[in-house]
Amino acid sequence: MKKVLLLLANGFEAVEASVFTDVIGWNKLEGDGTTDLVTVGIREKLKCTFNFTVIPEISISEVKIDEFHALAIPGGFEEAGFYEDAFSEDFFNLIREFDKAGKIIASICVGALPIGKSGVLAGRNATTYHLGNGQRQKQLADFGANVLGDEPIVIDKNIITSYNPSTAFDVAFTLLELLTSKENCNHVKKLMGF
Template sequence: MKILLLCAKAFETMEFSVFVDVMGWAHDDFQCDIEVETCGFNKIVTSTFGIPITVDRLIDDIRPEEYDALAIPGGFEEYGFYDEAYDEKTLKLIRDFDSLNKPIATVCVAAFSLAKSGVLKGRNATTYHLRGGYKQKELAKFGVNVINEPIVVDRNIITSYCPQTVPDVAFRLLEMLTSEEKMKLVKEAMGY
């Protein structure tokens, strides 16, 4: 199995790294046939706090049928996250994964990419909830049924509140791809 980890400009490193770690533990310690492949608009993508990441593939070269799931970390608007998170290439990628009914896991404001693509219209989701819930109100404007919960799963799509939720999002994705039993083994081994 292969997970595509999309790194839009200004992604948050914490929201990125947990997917790598959880799936790495599952692969190396529990013989789960899972690998994570990163992609971005450029070979080097700079995170919100200035950490550069070299990605495996460019978004133009991605074929959704070669992957089993898509994961998208959120990022900071003031560093330009939405420049690529709202780009038509990102939106098409999301629509393609959803049309194939493949799991899509997002953290925090990455839910806005899903909403902008149209795949969340009429569906349940959540996003950043602090500071008066203003981001949740913005998400609702896309026709999303916003649920004020840390993690919301609607069929193949996982959305979440904020960086605190990242481990649980990654574990939910692992469960979707393997089993509840495998997920619990990895979770316990990692101290969660």
């Protein structure tokens, strides 16, 4: 079984988290059956950007990295407190461990920012939220990433980043393809109506 760890910060965006749970879940039930997903956070209860509450399955202190094949990180809103958790040493250390082990790290929108701030994107290609005044892409560049601002999804070695919530399903399907196969991913897409 290939396990994905869904790393949730308080203030995460529910739609960006749900694509990972749905795509990995559809594969588990209707695809090749080889994937599973576990939610993790640093709090006992997490409130998403628009007040949906989630109880993570495990605490970040309980993670055994060897049990997981990939890390998934949805973005969130500053106004909802996203960066309080996302910019914590617990998040950074977990990201660094996954990268050091060469495991896939898939992020959506500003989920790239904790990856960048952890230091693992220094000198690597990436993207993040691109609309508005460009503040988030500048922030990612300040963390040392080579920001490809016009690319909706950027893959550099083991790290997937994207530039807004509209890319969420594409990121989740890219992750599924990397964990299984293109044929299996296309099968799951078809079953889901894509």
